[in-house]
Amino acid sequence: MIGVYLRRGFLVHKAYELRTFYSNVGWGTSNYVAAVLSLAVLGSAILLVLATRPWLRIVSAISLLPMGLAMALLVSRGTLVAVALGLLGLFLAVGGRRRWSVLTLSALGTALLTQLPVFKVILLRFTLASQTFSYYARLVGWKLAFQRFVEHPLLGVGLGQGKFQTDELSNLDPHNYFLSVASETGILGLLAWIALLVILFRTAWVASRDDRNRRTWAVSLGVLLAVAVVHSCYEPTFPGANYFFLFFWIAAILHRAADPA
Structure with missing residues (x-):
């Protein structure tokens, strides 16, 4: 899925109809796979912020890229909300400099997400009346x-x-x-x-x-x-x-x- 995206890009015409264009699975399966990825993404975020071993932080940071992209391409509103709630919870739960690490990670992830062409699909999923x-x-x-x-x-x-x-x-x-x-x-x-x-x-x-x-x-x-x-x-x-x-x-x-x- 990620390989196809990188090769072909994401040409958006009727974006809300392209939710499963690259995943080639139904909406229910998309939601479930994205939900599993949400736990993995939040777990990697915790390791990136809290781990004391440099190699573990590096591995966690690297793992966030493909998992985050896959989660974005699945365009699951529920998963995006869950991840946002998780990052907010982590921001409130951890203290000191780690709190600002969570905030920085959240801001960086959001910035990267907005640069993806698939972000247009995500916006339409949240704003189109037909998607309610x-x-x-x-x-x-x-x-x-x-x-x-x-x-x-x-x-x-x-x-x-x-x-x-x-x-x-x-x-x-x-x-x-x-x-x-x-x-x-x-x-x-x-x-x-x-x-x-x-x-x-x-x-x-x-x-x-x-x-x-x-x-x-x-x-x-x-x-x-x-x-x-x-x-x-x-x-x-x-x-x-x-x-x-x-x-x-x-x-x-x-x-x-x-x-x-």
């Missing part, structure tokens, strides 16, 4: 998922069984993991998922409680987990194994930081 359909579609999906939960409040329709239902939501993903869990596993499953998230964020707090040097890492990883949870509220991220793996990999690093012994 996905907002409406999500609202409808959330409503139908909540309705399914109301009809099966205790145990839901069964884990992984939502796609086999014949109700109005049918086999569609509600694009909200909380509603997906609630509709498939009921109030018990929803409470279990919320409890797991509480444990993970408490782990981040424990890891940052004593050691000042470890605090910045723990809070930054906590921000990364928070971004993943927020992203799952409007994109079907967690149903994919790749995204789930990265999420719990981050959680495992946090657990190790909280209990180094």
Whole structure:
């Protein structure tokens, strides 16, 4: 995808129709791949800002270029919003000179993005009235998922069984993991998922409680987990194994930081 872009450029005529011109995948797949890239991009940004080993910073900086370009070419609004929230969270979480490193990195990334011809497509995705359909579609999906939960409040329709239902939501993903869990596993499953998230964020707090040097890492990883949870509220991220793996990999690093012994 990146190679084709570099060879052919991006000739924009009806830009909003060219979202998948280079990726050659559907919109749903574009959103998912971009979501996975968002965690990788934010993770590399954390390493670039916080790592003490020069070689690790160099590798992180190099990795940001192809991942950032690929993410831009996928033109996923949800992912761009998630990355922006992540960088804002990192800016607020880290202190001292590192905070200005995050700001500089964000400004540099934004400047590079605006110089890409694909930036025209990104702007149209956010500004064209015809591109607001996905907002409406999500609202409808959330409503139908909540309705399914109301009809099966205790145990839901069964884990992984939502796609086999014949109700109005049918086999569609509600694009909200909380509603997906609630509709498939009921109030018990929803409470279990919320409890797991509480444990993970408490782990981040424990890891940052004593050691000042470890605090910045723990809070930054906590921000990364928070971004993943927020992203799952409007994109079907967690149903994919790749995204789930990265999420719990981050959680495992946090657990190790909280209990180094």
